[in-house]
Amino acid sequence: MTYLKAMRPEDLLKPMPGGLCSPVGGFHVDPTRAVDKALITHGHSDHARPGHGAVLATQETLDLMRLRYGENFAGTTQAIRYGETLRLGGAEVTFHPAGHVLGSAQICVEAGGTRVVASGDYKDVADPTCVAFELVKCDAFITEATFGLPVFRHGDPNAEIGKLLRSVALFPERAHLVGAYSLGKAQRVIAMIRAAGYDAPIYLHGAMETITRYYVSRGINLGELRAVRDASKAELAGTIALCPPSALQDRWTRRFPDPVSAFASGWMRVRARARQRGVELPLVISDHADWDGLTATVAVTGASQIWVTHGAEEALVHWCTLRGLEARPLGLVGYGEEDETPDGDVSDGSEANTGGLPLPSGER
Amino acid sequence: MNRFAQLLDRLAYEPSRNAKLRLLTDYFGSVADPDRGYALAAITGALSFRHAKAGIIRALIAERTDPMLFELSYDYVGDLSETVALMWPVIPPPPARSVPSPACGGGISAPTLTSVVTTLAALGKSELPAQLAAWLDALNETGRWALLKLVTxxxxxxxxxxxxxxxxxxxxxxEPDEIELVWPGLVPPYTELFAWLEGRAEKPITRDPAPFRPVMLSHAIEESDFASLDPADFVAEWKWDGIRVQAVAGEADGKRVTRLYSRTGEDISGAFPDLTDALDFEGAIDGELLILREGRVQSFNVLQQRLNRKTVNAKLLAEFPAHLRAYDLLVDGADDLREQPFAARRTRLEALIAKLAEPRIDISPLVPFAIWADLTAPRADPASAGAGADAGAVEGVMLKRRDAAYLPGRPKGLWWKWKRDPHVVDAVLMYAQRGHGKRSSFYSDYTFGVWTAGENGDELVPVGKAYFGFTDEELAQIDKFVRNNTVNRFGPVREVTHEADKGLVLEVAFEGLQRSTRHKSGVAMRFPRISRLRWDKPPREADRLETLEKVLNGRALGSVQPSPLEGEGGERSEPGEGSL
Incomplete structure (x- = not known):
């Protein structure tokens, strides 16, 4: 059956309690509950959940889900390449690079001459560990707003790596412990440290080994990596080690000599947030677009409707309205920062108060 | 400006004193003149220019941002300078990009710290907003933050x-004291200071008529020290609970110069004009700054009320009259007495104070004794041993060798402090909080309580918080106890089991008690620390609030609260840096 009349964006994708649903295509995008057909933008646990009937995603996202959830994370799986188009029900879907983490995609849904892009999480700056964000012209653009306030300016991430390396040089008897999300951020930080010319071994917390090895298997050169658990305290002096953010205050840190606690995150831009975490060396490095990135991207998609989800929606909606763009918050629940609870061996179960960052100003 | 901004940024997050020192030394050693000198001036508070008011900054940002976006942002960040630094629009606005943004905005080159400081000093009030805006345009986020902190x-x-x-x-x-000695004669950007330190020039000469001399400090005496000491070699005097100061007076070009220094050499004259006006002599007196009312020494608590004031007005001067109680005489007229023995200096001091006949300056009396045991009574009860009504301000006694010269620093064996015994109370651990820095994986800050009658029988009421006094091993034990006995979590704080027969009793030592309206218990402890873990004691046997109230009503109490006028590593005991 063909639609002669142009379709409304809501017919292509609409917010439902379980996530974005495509009435015309018969699938969900990043559903927060188990569904028959799920299209997954990327492997972070708030977007990629186990238990769906059929999952369509990039090969990397499927691999990462398998690593995290085991072989039976979905009934069936199908891999799709960037730029490849598939027909699903009455819609055509295409995956485009989102620049967020390895395998991350924006999902373009098109039917009846109307095009909606669900961007998932994205960033518009260079990242040596994933394919760069690709601009897709569309009628309705669904944007994240994790850092949707004008105070979030991520700046030059290489300068932050420089800050880390200067500190390592200045405190050669201490270990530098860098908290980083275990999928994406950790590997990007390592790659940037390597690009800055640091070639000593980098140590990994057990929770990030599997995913990091996977990145390496996909041809991303991260230099010599070692497991923290195999190293003595004395060996760890003067080294850089990466761990999930929640491990920064864990008893696990006691195996390091006088560690400097660093945290690589866009949240580190705001001092109160860094202090709250007891971070000594905040590194403003984010895998999400900052305010300038969000507004620049929204402007160039050509979309006349902007749907804003997970984050500081109010400010971005207000900005769109000032620009004469039709914008609304989607009010989807269940998305946010990648779960900070580490995947593996960090905790002995007694560290329940190291969860997500408490958000001021009534977010979430 | 960028290097300075990076330094401030790093220092602002760094909890450890040693790490701060390393960062500062690295900066001063790697940044060229005159920038580093102006940085030193900024950090030591030696810069003088009219500070920008928050209103100017608000007006600048209001011209450049949407009011709602500003309000949302300010609400989120909570600090005006930081909000403005972060959301200051970059000109021209960055395009959709795949390249990192440049380190400074707009392509205009960032100003140096020197140009900022020298421009500010010469700038008219009306020119400030435009100049600030131009600098903000040229700096990155951290640079803008540092600039706004500096100008405000x-x-x-x-x-x-x-x-x-x-x-x-x-x-x-x-040694830092050597810097203090030359400091009064120096002005920003201190190029001659750096030249001397780097061996490129002679030591700068101070022509200050009232310079600071490095202070002599004491060691706390231990039981085991007495065996090797002969009481006949020593004199004893009261240790007053005030602020150790050095009062210096001199003359230059026919003008009298009088100064009051803290024991680290900071000039605190501005806060005590009543006392500096009374320094009608030529020389340098080492003594204790006290508040006297009707001839009686007031507690440290009273002194503190004067210390914490920004402006000194007539009312404050009348209500908190400053007094100098002299211990020692370093310089008398043209004579430097520091090489002479204590006994000789004391004689000169007595003569000087008698000649001065200044009600604001008196001499600290000696405490007579023949054998060490004779000092037990004065320490336990200073009132009956000659301190009389001033006993409340006695912290203990000082023992000084009669033949000791006045030596800078803390020479071994010459001066000893022998404090009064602290109070101890058995209290029950109620809450524990994570520490910072090295202790961030430990629950190391403890709130403890004692029993009091409540509506439903006895209940524990918090009476204080302590975060040192224990060994590293004890810390690990308490940490384990906290983790295994948590009943509630509030962010970084855990509430632990504290019932009549389940919980941990801590022996807490403290120097004194004050009534407090801020605490539910009505009392606040001074300088509390954990002296022992009482694993053997069930919480029901811990002390009651009534016990503390007896202390409150009993002897007047000393205090060892750190004051802003005291430097690091001072005489008052502080939590050690070395241990965890």
């Missing part, structure tokens, strides 16, 4: 002037 005069990076001078001293392997 609110650096707040947890670095004292003393610490900065210590870092500078390290450049030339000098």
């Amino acid at each position: 005069g609110a650096l707040r990076i947890g670095v004292s002037a003393r610490l900065a001078k210590t870092a500078v001293a390290a450049l030339g392997d000098k």
Whole structure:
């Protein structure tokens, strides 16, 4: 059956309690509950959940889900390449690079001459560990707003790596412990440290080994990596080690000599947030677009409707309205920062108060 | 400006004194003149320019941002300078990009710290907003933040002037006191100071008529020390609970100069004009700054009320009259007495004080004794041993060798402090909080309580908080107890089991008690620390609030609260840096 009349964006994708649903295509995008057909933008646990009937995603996202959830994370799986188009029900879907983490995609849904892009999480700056964000012209653009306030300016991430390396040089008897999300951020930080010319071994917390090895298997050169658990305290002096953010205050840190606690995150831009975490060396490095990135991207998609989800929606909606763009918050629940609870061996179960960052100003 | 901004940024997050020193020394050693000198001036509070008011900054941002976006942002960040620094629009606005943004905005080159400081000093009030805007356009986020902190005069990076001078001293392997000695004659950007420290020039000469001399400090005496000491070699005097100061007076070009220094050499004359006006002699007196009312020494608590004031007005001067109680005489007229023995200096001091006949200055009396045991009574009950009505301000006694010269620093064996015994109370651990820095994986800050009658029988009421006094091993034990006995979590704080027969009893030592309206218990402890873990004691046997109230009503109490006028590593005991 063909639609002669142009379709409304809501017919292509609409917010439902379980996530974005495509009435015309018969699938969900990043559903927060188990569904028959799920299209997954990327492997972070708030977007990629186990238990769906059929999952369509990039090969990397499927691999990462398998690593995290085991072989039976979905009934069936199908891999799709960037730029490849598939027909699903009455819609055509295409995956485009989102620049967020390895395998991350924006999902373009098109039917009846109307095009909606669900961007998932994205960033518009260079990242040596994933394919760069690709601009897709569309009628309705669904944007994240994790850092949707004008105070979030991520700046030059290489300068932050420089800050880390200067500190390592200045405190050669201490270990530098860098908290980083275990999928994406950790590997990007390592790659940037390597690009800055640091070639000593980098140590990994057990929770990030599997995913990091996977990145390496996909041809991303991260230099010599070692497991923290195999190293003595004395060996760890003067080294850089990466761990999930929640491990920064864990008893696990006691195996390091006088560690400097660093945290690589866009949240580190705001001092109160860094202090709250007891971070000594905040590194403003984010895998999400900052305010300038969000507004620049929204402007160039050509979309006349902007749907804003997970984050500081109010400010971005207000900005769109000032620009004469039709914008609304989607009010989807269940998305946010990648779960900070580490995947593996960090905790002995007694560290329940190291969860997500408490958000001021009534977010979430 | 960028290097300075990076330094401030790093210091603002760094909890450890040693790490701060390393960062500062690295900065002073790697940044060229005159920028580093102006940085030193900024950190030591030696810069003088009219500070920008928040209103100017608000107006600048209001011209450039949407009001709702500003309000949402300010609400989120909570600090005006930081909000403005972060959301200041970059000109031209960055395009959709795949390249990192440049380190400074707009392609205009960032101003140097020197140009900022020298421009500010010469700038008219009406020119300030435009100049600020131009600088903000040229700096990145951290640079803008540092600039706004600098121009508003609110650096707040947890670095004292003393610490900065210590870092500078390290450049030339000098003691910080040597810097203090030359400091009064120096002005920003201190090029001659750096030249001397780097071995490129002679030591700067101070022509200050009232210079600071490094102070002599004491060691706390231990039981085991007495065996090797002969009481006949020593005199004893009261240790007063005030602020150790050095009062110096001299003359230059026919003008009298009088100064009051803290024991780290900071000039605190501005806060005590009543006392500096009374320094009608030529020389340098080492003594204790006290508040006297009707001839009686007031508690440290009263003194503190004067210390914490920004402005000194007539009412404050009348209500908190400053007094100098002299211990020692370093210089008398043209004679430097520091090489002479204590006994000789004491004789000169007695003569000087008698000649002065100044009600604001008196001499600290000696405490007679023949054998060590004779000092037990004065320490336990100073009132009946000659301190009379001033006993409440006695912290203990000082023992000084009769033949000791006045030596800078803390020479071994010459001066000893012998404090009064602390109070101890058995209290029950109620809450524990994570520490910072090295202790961030430990629950190391403890709130403890004692029993009091409540509506439903006895209940524990918090009476204090302590975060030191225990060994590293005890810390590990308490940490384990906290983790295994948590009943509630509030962010970084855990509530632990504290029932009549389940919980941990801590023996807490403290120097004194004050009534407090801020605490539910009505009392606040001074200088509490954990002296022992009482694993053997069930919580029901811990002390009651009534016990503390007896202390409150009993002898007047000393205090050892740190004061802003005291430098690091001082005489008052502090939580040690070395242990966890």
